[in-house]
Amino acid sequence: MQLIACPWCGPREEVEFHYGGQAHVPYPDSPAELSDEEWAHYVFFRDNPKGRFAERWNHSAGCRRWFNAIRDTATYRFERVYRLDDPKPGVTELARSREEGTAP
Amino acid sequence: MSPRTPGADLPEHPDRLWRDAEPKRSYDVVIVGGGGHGLATAHYLAKNHGITNVAVLEKGWLAGGNMARNTTIIRSNYLWDESSAIYEHALKLWEGLEEDLGYPILFSQRGVLNLAHTLQDVRDSVRRVEANKLNGVDAEWLEPDEVRKVCPVVNTSTDIRYPVLGATYQPRAGIAKHDYVAWGFARRADEAGVDLVQDCEVTGFTTDGNRVTGVRTTRGTIGAGTVALCAAGHTSVLTGMLGIRVPVQSHPLQALVSELLEPVHPTVVMSNAVHVYVSQAHKGELVMGAGVDSYNGYGQRGAFHVIERQMAAAVELFPVFARAHLLRTWGGIVDVSPDASPIVGRTPYDNVYLNCGWGTGGFKATPGIGSALAYTIAHDEPHPYVAPFTLDRFVTGALVDEHGAAAVAH
Numbered sequence: 415m416q417l418i419a420c421p422w423c424g425p426r427e428e429v430e431f432h433y434g435g436q437a438h439v440p441y442p443d444s445p446a447e448l449s450d451e452e453w454a455h456y457v458f459f460r461d462n463p464k465g466r467f468a469e470r471w472n473h474s475a476g477c478r479r480w481f482n483a484i485r486d487t488a489t490y491r492f493e494r495v496y497r498l499d500d501p502k503p504g505v506t507e508l509a510r511s512r513e514e515g516t517a518p
Numbered sequence: 519m520s521p522r523t524p525g526a527d528l529p530e531h532p533d534r535l536w537r538d539a540e541p542k543r544s545y546d547v548v549i550v551g552g553g554g555h556g557l558a559t560a561h562y563l564a565k566n567h568g569i570t571n572v573a574v575l576e577k578g579w580l581a582g583g584n585m586a587r588n589t590t591i592i593r594s595n596y597l598w599d600e601s602s603a604i605y606e607h608a609l610k611l612w613e614g615l616e617e618d619l620g621y622p623i624l625f626s627q628r629g630v631l632n633l634a635h636t637l638q639d640v641r642d643s644v645r646r647v648e649a650n651k652l653n654g655v656d657a658e659w660l661e662p663d664e665v666r667k668v669c670p671v672v673n674t675s676t677d678i679r680y681p682v683l684g685a686t687y688q689p690r691a692g693i694a695k696h697d698y699v700a701w702g703f704a705r706r707a708d709e710a711g712v713d714l715v716q717d718c719e720v721t722g723f724t725t726d727g728n729r730v731t732g733v734r735t736t737r738g739t740i741g742a743g744t745v746a747l748c749a750a751g752h753t754s755v756l757t758g759m760l761g762i763r764v765p766v767q768s769h770p771l772q773a774l775v776s777e778l779l780e781p782v783h784p785t786v787v788m789s790n791a792v793h794v795y796v797s798q799a800h801k802g803e804l805v806m807g808a809g810v811d812s813y814n815g816y817g818q819r820g821a822f823h824v825i826e827r828q829m830a831a832a833v834e835l836f837p838v839f840a841r842a843h844l845l846r847t848w849g850g851i852v853d854v855s856p857d858a859s860p861i862v863g864r865t866p867y868d869n870v871y872l873n874c875g876w877g878t879g880g881f882k883a884t885p886g887i888g889s890a891l892a893y894t895i896a897h898d899e900p901h902p903y904v905a906p907f908t909l910d911r912f913v914t915g916a917l918v919d920e921h922g923a924a925a926v927a928h
Contacts, residue, residue, distance in 0.1 A: 415823060429823050433812040435767070454913040458765040458856045462754035464816040487768070488816045 420473040421481045421495050434470030436460040437482045438502055464488050468502050471495075484508060528800065529622045535701050536580075536708035541715045544741025545573045547895060548733050550720050550756060551748035552576025553585040554696075554881060555873055557703035557714075558888020559746060559895070564710035565618075566889065567896035572712045575735060577719035577752075581700030584750050587818075587850035588881040589773050589795060589807040591786055593630045593691035594655050597646050600906035600918045601859060602653040607903050608886025609690060615885055621702035623694045624800055628785045630691035631660070631669060633835075635680035635791040642922055643686045650688070658687045669785050671838050678834055680792050693786060693797050693805075696881060703888070722759050728868045730760070744895055746871045751816065751851025753874035762865055765912055766853040766875050769810035770820035774828075774847040778802035782838060790922075792831040804842060806832055810852060810878065819849040852878050857911075859918040862891065862904040871895060872909060 417425040442448055442456055461467070467487050472480050484494040484503060494503050547563060549556045552574045563569040576582075592612055594605035616623050634643045643659065650657035662674045665685045674682045704714055715737065722734035723745075732741045747756050751768045779802050788795040796806045808828040811820040825847055833840045855861055855875035860883070862873050873891055876883060890901040900908070911917055 416821065428821055435814075450915075451913050455763065458912045459763050460765070460767060462764075462767050462814060463758070464752070464755050464768075467814060469813070485813070487814045490813075490815060490817055 416490065418471065418483075418492060419495050420476060420479075421497055422477050422479055423473060426473065426476055430473060430475040432472040432474040434472055434480065437468040437470045466493065466508070528624075535705040536714050539573075539713035539715050541573060541575075541718060541735070541737050541740050542713065544732070544743075545713070546571040546743040547746065548572075548740060548742035548744070549574045549746045549748055550733065551583075551750065551752075552580045552714060552716065553583050553748065553750060554581065554700055554703070554884040555750070555876075555887050555891070556746075556748035557581065557700055557707060558884050559748060559873075559891045560707040560712045560714075561619075561703045561710070562885075562889040562892035563895060564707060564712060566892055569892075569896055570711040572707075573740065574707070574712060574714050575718045575720060575733065575740070576714070576716045577736075579716050580704055580714060581697065584850040584852065584880060585696055585700050587773065587848055588696055589797070589805050590693045590696045590799075590881060591630065591691070591788070591795065591797065592625070592694060592882040593688050593786075594882075595630070595632070595646065595650050595657050595686060595688045595691070596920055597649050597922055598918050598920060599653060601920050602650060602655050604886050604890065604903040604907075605883060606653065606655050607890070608883045611885035611889060612694065613690075615699075615702070619702035619706050621698065621705060623698045623702055625692060625694040626800070627690050627692040628797075629668065629687060629689045630786040630788060631665060631672075631685040631687055633665070633672075633685045633787065633789040633791070634683050635789065636683070639791055640683050643684065646922070647686050656688055656690050658689075660685045660687050669783065669787055671782055671836050672787060673835055673837055680834075682835075691786060693799070695800065699884065703884075720756060720759075725760075725867070728866070730867050730870050742869075744869045744871070745867075746873060746891060746895060748873045748891075750874065750876065750880060751853050753853050753872070757865075757872070760865070760867065760870065762867075762872075764861060764872065764874060764909065766855050766861065767814055768816055768851050768853050769813070770815040770817060770849045771808070771810045771852045771878055772820040772824055772847055772849045773805065773807045774825060775799070775803040775805050775845050776839070776842040777845045779804065779842060783836075787835070789831070789835060792835060794828050794831045794835065796832060796836065803845065804839065807878075810854065811849075816851055817849070818851055852876075852880075854878070857917040858920045860887070860907050861909050862887065862907045863894065863900045863909065865909065875907075
């Protein structure tokens with residue numbers, strides 16, 4: 415079974431985790447000013463890339479805390495896990511951690 | 519005479535059913551995706567509308583994606599008018615498809631039971647039966663003893679974790695041989711002059727204002743009068759090339775078969791509550807589907823714990839299956855929409871039509887969507903059966919919420 419590295423608990427089996435979909439989708443700054451189309455995009459539309467994807471995960475059967483991960487949707491490989499208050503890692507940073515072998 | 523091998527009475531196939539076409543420089547209609555929906559659309563474009571300057575582009579081999587990986591269940595017992603209209607249209611076409619294609623598809627109307635395990639299940643199911651009857655779809659509510667008569671191997675005892683409290687029954691539902699369906703459509707389309715181009719992956723589009731002028735592929739750029747996207751799980755990859763956002767998420771969906779067994783299971787049984795759907799194929803293998811893996815994925819494979827959970831449910835419901843051996847598991851990629859209904863019709867480009875979001879249930883719709891999409895392309899006007907399923911409904915709010923009736927997996 416695939417192991418997922420919880421930022422707090424370390425590597426645990428996939429069944430302990432709950433998927434939370436795309437990460438970094440902020441609540442609209444001025445909700446009252448949104449058009450129907452903008453609301454539709456906030457509520458229903460999410461990215462669906464084949465490849466690297468920034469996602470939310472919850473360690474629901476462990477520490478029960480949310481975290482973010484960069485995962486490749488074609489290979490299912492986790493490239494990075496990071497805390498919710500960390501910024502989304504850039505491409506160069508991910509490449510560097512892969513070279514240095516520090517990716518989880 | 520020795521006993522016949524299971525499956526020995528299946529029809530033989532001629533060596534070649536279609537030409538492996540070289541792409542021409544341009545076509546009136548280019549269909550992206552050589553699965554069931556793409557092939558059916560090509561067939562009905564030729565048959566119903568006389569449009570034959572058509573190419574079907576397939577990045578792998580013909581019908582090697584979800585068309586080769588689904589559990590072949592066909593039914594039309596959906597809740598809402600919009601859904602039952604298109605699925606019932608499809609079922610009526612299934613009933614005449616063998617004749618239409620001149621090809622055996624082993625369409626077997628053995629009925630489907632959708633089990634109810636809780637009081638809420640029962641209420642929802644009875645409501646769906648009544649809605650089906652109003653829409654002219656055959657449907658009955660069965661009590662547990664009647665369920666046992668239709669399918670004796672279902673455990674209807676009251677001492678299991680989720681006892682069977684009854685089921686909806688659609689006698690006209692059934693299964694078909696998915697590969698034969700694809701081959702039948704491919705052969706007919708090819709005979710009509712449609713080019714079926716395999717090993718031809720779309721890598722981009724050439725555009726001129728609000729129109730797409732051509733499709734860039736690994737086998738060169740192909741000019742297109744109209745483009746229809748029928749790529750299921752890879753739809754977002756294509757629409758991304760066009761800068762169109764579509765509210766689907768691609769998930770792995772797994773299925774499995776047992777070894778070949780003597781006939782034990784006479785119908786199709788689905789259970790949303792305990793997550794399993796089972797039929798027995800003509801050759802004798804038990805065919806079962808799981809729920810989707812939770813995360814987005816394009817890998818055509820999923821996690822084993824999903825299979826394990828599903829087997830546990832299957833054995834609880836069908837104790838007789840406990841000794842069957844698992845022969846093979848596999849995965850496909852399904853494109854799941856927010857309301858569990860398909861997204862079909864216009865896009866921001868004048869000559870590009872979308873057909874996606876069928877999620878876990880696209881196979882049953884194959885002839886229905888093929889004919890309705892062909893009409894939509896030929897008339898440049900959404901067919902009434904697909905008109906409710908616009909991309910625009912996520913802005914207007916006119917959703918078609920089929921989470922209850924769609925399938926186990928949504």
